[in-house]
Amino acid sequence: MIETNRIEFKRELARDLDLEKEVVAFLNYREGGIIYIGIDDTGVPVGVKDIDGDMLKIKARIRNGISPSPMGLFDVTVENINDIDVIKIFIASGIETPYYKTSYGMSEKGCYIRVGTAAEPMPQHMIEDLYAHR
Secondary structure, eight states, rough: OBBBBEEEEEEEHHHEEEEOHHHHHHHHHHTOOEEEEEEEEESSSSOOOOOHHHHHHHHHHHHHHHHHHHHOOOOOOOOEETTTEEEEEEOOOOOOOOOTTTTTTTTTTOOOOETEEEEEEEOOOHHHHHHHHH
16 A cells, blocks of 8 residues: 555554644545554554554544534544554545644644645635635
8 A cells, every 4th residue: 555645654643643634634635535543654554552542542632633523524443454453544525624623723733635645734815715615
C-alpha cells in the first residue's frame, strides 16, 4: 500500500500526532479518506500495542476535538494486514463544511483540507466561502 490523496499512514497514536488535523482535512475533502494507525510511512504494517485503548482514544479525540460534530461521519475498526492488526479510521466527506479543530475555530490554524498526500491549512477566503454555502 502507498499513501494517496485518500489514504494516510501513521505509525502510532502518539501524543504529538495531530489526529484532529488529519480527520478535519478528510471531512473537508470531497471524497473523504482513510487513516491507518499502525502502518509506517513506507506502507509496512507495524501493528498497534493497545488496539482497544487506542480505538477509544481515537473516538474521543474526534468526537471532542472537531466541530461541527463529526458523529456519523467516521468509523474506527480493526483491519488485519499481513497477519498484523492495525486501526482503520474511515472518514466520510462532511456536508457541514468547513469542519475545524474546536480549539482553533474557523481559522487557518483550525481548518484543513487534503491536498495530495498532505493536510494543508485552508485559506481564510475558502473558509468563509464554505461557511457561506453551508
